Amino acid sequence: MIIGIPKEIKTDEFRVGITPSGVRELCKRGHTLLVEANAGVGSGFFDEEYVEAGASIIATPEEVYSSSEMVMKVKEPIEVEYARLKEGQILFTYLHLAADKELTEVLCQKRITALAYETLKIGRRLPLLEPMSEIAGRMATLFGAVHLGRYNGGSGRLLGGAVGVERNRVVILGAGVAGKSAADAAAGLGAEVTMLDINTERLTYLRDVMPANVTMLYSTHDSILNSIKNADLVVGTVLLPGAKAPKLVTKEMLSDMKKGSVIVDVSIDQGGCFETSHATTHSHPTFEIDGIVHYCVANMPGMYPRTSTIALTNATMPYASMIASTPLHLLLADEVYRGALNTYNGMVTNEAVALAHGMTYKADV
Template identity: 80%
Template structure:
């Protein structure tokens, strides 16, 4: 199969869909790889490294899309890329279609076989989401702490406090990979941390492995209402695979919070878990609503593209090889890849995405 790796062009995105070593592995598996010139530069990979690995360097994204049977990316295609998609192509990337009806319609119209990193399941795990969730969780605490600074519009509280000064409070909504990483980082900085989730089994496990300054609470509307009153930093990491994130903090609830506190919405790719969230960029990461600082960058790991690219492609490479090496009818008899499939032959094949946009859903028969 001919695999294409175009340059990411979403604002402030410097990751790349495959490393030179990954290209070498794809070629060893019998495939050809087309690379857009400069695709890896943001992650520190020179064009020559791809050529030395056996990739074919092309000058334009149009050439990559035109020549490839399968496109490997990091982020979902943006509007300028829609016309480049070729009917019947395979697309393997983060899609987050529940937050993007227009892209969903385009993928259906072009009969794209679209596999989403974020819905590929192995048991209860989402292995292609986990590496970026870990990075985004750590970043949520670090950048939340920075934006508590008065210079950035925050309350002027140092997250871990100081000798003779009370420790500040962090509320983490969601106890998955991102939530645990955020809580670990906050606890390490000396904050008082509360983690909330509705999975009591997960909360029990985390109670036994987390630092003593992390408290586990079952998530209800009332418990969230109480905790936001004293929180200095609130990090939202809730995830319903493929679906829009639930709105756990409404606009009205902001009035209960301390002025200058910070909301970090890690769930913004899936529409955000705060009612007042809207997508921001690394260049302009925050805005204020009713005295509350909002940080809602949709591609947080893109801030650290070298680490993020290597971590992501280490996870995606085996699945990319499998998709490229297996006839599609056989691949769609494997439940793992059916879970990852979001659109196929003009239909939405992920029920959560279909529900989000009130579009018809067509399941794949195994």
């Protein structure tokens, strides 16, 4: 199969869909790789490395898209890329369609076979979301701590405190991969950490493996409200695979929070779990509402593209190889790939996406 790797053009996005090492593995399996010129530079991978691995360097994104049967990316296509998508093409990337009706409609109109990293599921795991969730979770604590600084609009509290000074409090909504990573980082800095989730099995497991300064609570409206009242940093990592994130903290609830505290919404790709959230960029990462600093960068791992690209390629490679090597009707008979499928032959094939946009859902393909 001919696989195209375009350069990512979303604001402040420096990751790339595959490393030269990943290219080499796919070429060994008989596939043709077309990489847009300078696509990997932001991640520290140069054209000559891709050529050495077996890829052809293509001058323009239009040629990459038009010549490829399958396109591998990191982020969802943005408006300027819609026209480049070729009818009937396979698209393998993060899509987050529940938060983007326009893109959903474009993929249907162009009859794109869209397979989303974030809805590919094995058991209860989301293996293609996990590496980015781990990175984003750690970043949430680190950047939350930075924005608690007075010069960044925060309360001026050092996360973890100091000798003779009380510890600061971190509340984490969601106890998945991102939530645990955020908690690990916050606990390591010495903060008092509270994690909230509705999965009691997960909370029990984390109670047994997390340090003593991490507390587990069952997530309800009241437990969230009581927790955020005294929080210095609140991290939202809630995920409903393929669906919009639930709004767990309303604008009204902000009035109960301490002025100068910080919210980090890791769930912003799926619409965010704070009612007051809207997507921001690394260039302009924060805004303030009612005295609360909001950090809502929609591509957080893009801050560390080298690490993120390598981690993502490690995760996606086996699935990309299978997609490129298997006839589509056989591929989609596998429930793993069927779960990753979001649009196919002009229809929405993910129920949560269809529900989010009031579109028709097609269960069978």
